[in-house]
Amino acid sequence: MTTFLVEAGNSFLKSAVLSGAELSPSIRFQAEQIAAMPVPADCQRMLFASVGNEAIAEALFSFAMSQGIECLEIKSEAKAFGVTSAYAEPQRLGVDRWLAMLAAFNEAKGACLVLDIGTAATADLIDNNGQHLGGWIAPGFQMMTDAVLSRTAKVIGLEPTEGELVFGASTGTGLYAGCRAMVTGFVTSAIATAKAQIGQDIPLFFTGGGIRHLPNSMGSLGRYRPDLVLEGLALYS
Ligand SMILES: Nc1ncnc2c1ncn2[C@@H]1O[C@H](COP(=O)(O)OP(=O)(O)OP(=O)(O)O)[C@@H](O)[C@H]1O
Ligand SMILES: CC(C)(CO)[C@@H](O)C(=O)NCCC(=O)O
Ligand SMILES: [K+]
Structure with a gap:
């Protein structure tokens, strides 16, 4: 049994193929790319879960219909x-x-x-x-940096720092x-x-x-x- 799995997150979607108990590496894409999702030819079923809006769920259902595969949306349960x-x-x-x-x-x-x-x-x-x-x-992380950048006048620039945490000596590193x-x-x-x-x-x-x-x-x-x-x-x- 081959199942196509899709997770619609807040910013991106991710898909993977489940063959038996084996989960393939995932791929990451945007909502505009739903119509081009790489469903394997032998796939009978699609399962998805979404934290996005209703339009995303509709796009996923209509994609499955266009491929002629059964589609089920998984929701949080008790x-x-x-x-x-x-x-x-x-x-x-x-x-x-x-x-x-x-x-x-x-x-x-x-x-x-x-x-x-x-x-x-x-x-x-x-x-x-x-x-x-x-x-x-x-x-x-990005929501925080975006919030500071957009709601201050003089905090401009963002400079990556890696490894252990240290204090920054510039606006961007700080x-x-x-x-x-x-x-x-x-x-x-x-x-x-x-x-x-x-x-x-x-x-x-x-x-x-x-x-x-x-x-x-x-x-x-x-x-x-x-x-x-x-x-x-x-x-x-
Ligand atoms: N290539 C990258 N370089 C630097 N930071 C990154 C990169 N990719 C992701 N991030 C950081 O990771 C954070 C979230 O990552 P990502 O988009 O993978 O989350 P996600 O789990 O897919 O989110 P969601 O499912 O809620 O959409 C972002 O805030 C961003 O700062
Ligand atoms: C909290 C996020 C945004 C995390 O992706 C998502 O799980 C979500 O939209 N949750 C709904 C609200 C809640 O979990 O209480
Ligand atoms: K919200």
Whole structure:
């Protein structure tokens, strides 16, 4: 059985092909490229999940129809694959958060913390029984730099700094490092809060392009899984 998986995020879409239990590497594209998505010839089914607007879902459904393949949209649920949502209205939880949690819990088989640094940054905590204890939503790296650049007169320019966090000696490096520090603080604080709430260190799952902004020393704290949301979607196939 071959299934085409699509995740529509806030800024980009990602697709991958699931053949049996094997998930292909993902590709990243924009909404304008939906009509050109590379569906394998032997694909019978498409599954998608979207945090975007209704137009994206419609474009994905009509693409599937044009290809003559069955198409199913996955939405956040109250409970699935051992995980129970913390939300009183589970459908309101972003489906990217939901799917990342399913993939993480399915692997950790116990308490875990999911950190997704994408367009927005999110943290979600799950206990040993699969109960989601709740999460955080904050701006992602680019959203923060954009906000400072657009709402100040004299902060102009953004100069990348890599490696360990240091203070910047120019506007551009100061802004870049400062926003890296904000991401780092979010992650550090989520880890400490999770530890306090669960009572011990737990596995960490990192995803999202913004993870690159963490200091190198933090990378070793957890598992970096760029396709965690697609892995969660694959559970539904
Ligand atoms: N090539 C790159 N160079 C530098 N930073 C990058 C690059 N790609 C992504 N980022 C950073 O990672 C952050 C988010 O990454 P990305 O767009 O991969 O998130 P995402 O998980 O796809 O988001 P979403 O699913 O919410 O759309 C951006 O804020 C950006 O700063
Ligand atoms: C928080 C984001 C933007 C992260 O991509 C997404 O999961 C979303 O749109 N969530 C809906 C609101 C919520 O999760 O409570
Ligand atoms: K919004």
